[in-house]
Amino acid sequence: MKAGLLFVAGIAAAAAHPHRHQHPVKRQATDVNVVTVIDTVTAVEPSVIVSGQPPPAYSSSDAAPAPSSAPSSTPTPTSSSAPGADFSGYTLSYSPYNSDNSCKSQDQVNSDFNVISGYGMIRIYGTDCDQTATVLTAVKAKGMKLFAGVYDVNNVNAEVQQIVNAANGDWSNFHTVSIGNEGINNGAYSVDQVVSAIGTARSTLQAAGYTGNVVTVDTFVAMIANPELCQASDYAAANCHPFFDGGVSAEDAGQFVLGQAQRVSEACGGKDTMITETGWPSDGETNGKAVPSQDNQVAAVNSIRTAFSNNVVLFSAFNDKWKQNNPSTFGAEQYWGIYGDAP
Template identity: 55%
Template sequence: MKITSLALAMIPMLLQQLAVAHPHGARNTLLEKKDTSSSGNGIVYSPYNADGTCKSQAQVNSDFGMMNGYSLVRIYGVDCNQVTNVLNAAKPKGMKIFAGIYDVNKWDSEIQTLITAVGNSWDSIDTVSIGNEVVNAGGAVQPVVDAVNLARTRLRRAGYNGPVVTVDTFIALINHPELCQASDYAAANCHAFFAGVDSSAAGSYVSQQAAAVSKACGGKKTVITESGWPHQGSPNGGAVPSKPNQQAALNSLKGSFSSNPSGLILFTAFDDLWKHDNGNTFGCEKFYGILG
């Protein structure tokens, strides 16, 4: 696969681009009325307690009580009964679901779990993703492409006619546009923090990468499926984690996508205290929560 000159220019500063939203592996609060003041942006949500156990329906409901102003919620898998629990919490607020099949090697069984959980509520499903950053993590391209196409066929038979995509980092999509070609739109994760830019420039940086993905993918519609900023951890050059910088980054992101708010899914609703850091995450892995 020929690598574009744009991708080559980016590689040195993007070696630390990570799967910061890596979901948990194997493993009655009153709901508010429909939120009519949505910004149009989406937000990421993970249904796990700090110890990695599954949140209950009541806990999910409580979390969604704080998630106001968003049109869509992204989840990553089908474990923890999360599809049912999130649907129950999101539907009364008028939020659509960006559902996920995390393990592409188990797409068949996980798709069936998704189909069973959704039932007749396909109108609440905005998108289904097959895999998250598989190629970025070293996985082969063709199995992902095959899984997307096979899953789409199964979903169509089940009554779902919306977009089916695979999500990967923007650099993986630029280098492997066949991932975009298999998807109904280009779905890219992009975090300005890992490029070492100032928080106030997060929006311009991410919007530039979205444009680069679209160009590499033949002009295909592109959605940024993760972008956020940590409020705690160690600096990455000019990118400094803090509450004020997180807010500055979020303001910058929202501003840069103000004409296309549905093209941005913010990362993430709450701190992921069940996660673990490694040498490339700057001690920030747990601390991207926007609401707490």
Template identity: 55%
Template sequence: MKTTTLAAAAIGMLQLVSAQPHRRRSHIHERQHQHAKKDGDVVVTIVDTVYAEATEVPEVIVYVDQAGKPVSTTTQMVNVPDAGAWSTQHGLAPSPSTSATPSSSAVSTSSSSSSVAAVTSSAPVVAAPVVNVEAASSSSSSTPAAVVVAAPPVESTASPATTSATAPAQTSTAASTSSSSTSSSSESSGFGISYSPYNSDGTCKTQSQVTTDFESITGYSLVRTYGTDCNQVATVLTAAKAKGMKLFAGIFDLSTLSSEVATIVSAANGDWSSFDTISVGNELVNSGTASASAVVAAIGTARTLLKAAGYTGKVVTVDTLVAARANPSLCDASDYCAVNCHPFFDGSYAATDSGKFLQDMIPTLQDVLSNKSQQIVITETGWPWKGDSNQKALPSLENQAAAVSSIKAAFSSSPDAVFLFTAFNTLWKTSSSAQFDAEQYWGLDGRNSPSG
């Protein structure tokens, strides 16, 4: 049995007239390596509440097993720093809306070791619980996905290969804490849009490039991303805030779930107000990458980790409508049913009937859900402007415009239930006949990214 030690400091209430405790928001600060599995023992010191004059307090140490269940406790006395230290060095204790962030080297992990040193900083730090994600996802090899694929999925979700040389340096989100512009929000149609922060050669975009891209993204309330590589949660979050948009963030790989959650938590920096949803995987069952049971287990793990970090928003998995219909447990485990659905790949609908196609498909999914009234959100839909024809589905700029118009009309009363695919052409992808050689050309209005 592996044991994780959590230390919680409890300080007695001082009998001071009109004195109130100053609580400081806790954050996770972790430098992670992409795709590095993390398991083993973690020792973290959590400082929860700071008062003015206490000098010695009892510290309760709780020993838990790998499942997080307490098995024993012990108590010891620990010294408290000089009561005047905070006020002398920092003035008044920070209000709940401010936070002090330790340097990026304060806590570190490596691919060969999962031990984490206790942190000493001017603000308390809470580390995400360590969960053996491999155990949750191991069933993917023994339980095949039961999926009937009527048409190939449009989104090739494999992120471009990145290394430490191509990934941009970590960008602080502190500058984005200022009030966001509300002009674009007030002009928003309410629809969402997907975005990928990669250059045409597959390398990572910088904060400046992402900001440039977002300057030309107007009329949308939500933006969807798919992973955590390329520092994209931080860069997209900064650009989205400036446009008054909220983020639908994604966890790409179940095998690196805990580190990807840590990356999202670090980017949020204690402020979850700009996060609408966090998804666990994209079309993993449809592609045969994972079984439905493995994805459901990962949703539960992610939800637990995120809740421990202060996130109380929506957690879902995204798959194709066909895969979700064959595996309704994906929706049952999600806070709403999130599916990708593309009329182009059906082939029996013309571009002008794209909205009708979605309206025809949604009831077939609702029929198999445990909760027949569960919200269904179309997390990808659109039309390519270039590529090969698929029966009645013909790629062209004119047909793309007709398809988008049809979709918007069909969901005019619930625009937040649709994400259009995609903001710009994805030239870093590889075209294939299975995708009708259209994979790179779904950018709305045929646009390439303005930043390259």
């Protein structure tokens, strides 16, 4: 089985994770910690099983061997080489915003999807800019699945209704609907608020004919500290970004994420675990062993793909020039795009 989960630091503490990633909901000014990549992990007794073997425990202080680089015949996901690689088993996060923070049109979204069409699923974070409808149109045209999202837990009824309206009775391309993203890690909501919102959303979605997954997404630290989040979800959905740990090099990114995925699965009683964000920036400031560069982005994504053959959400499709940096983002907030700048 495969596991996926990438986020900052291998800490078991209940304190908020130091990861600082602003999320792609244009109309939200809140500083949200986020990193994107998805991988599904199935735990057995309760342990993640990868390639038939349970992975060893891993932390940033361990001298774990770096995964070997992918062979040259399998291009890594960079703006120049990614189009030739097979990413059909992976999910990619996507934000439909222009660099000036305006909403992308349907034609612009379609153009973006001509570049990223090789993925099996696309993750979005909210419903602003009518993005559920525009991205769903592009997803259907490319034969992909959609990981839709409600961004504001306090506005769950209205956002779920927008998703229902976009589906218009056809849920065949929907895989998951997430309720919130890192709201516990950021201190935006209480666990009770999020759990209640999941229940509200699930009831409304089921009444509209949806039978797929409903989850909340948070950092692996928040998920481990608050197993009620995964208990209320159809699977454990956790973000994991090795870059923000400071003790993990690009070559070790996959092993770091794999180790955190195992911890989440164990904390959630062996529940299936999906890594809903993970990646590496191509530019910015160095954070300990984590050095942002195009070469290291390639190395990190190769490492993640070596650890996970599928079921992981890679963060992110394109550089998000609409985002703003702060002291906690190491000047890298705009440079997580696997395919560079949007066309």
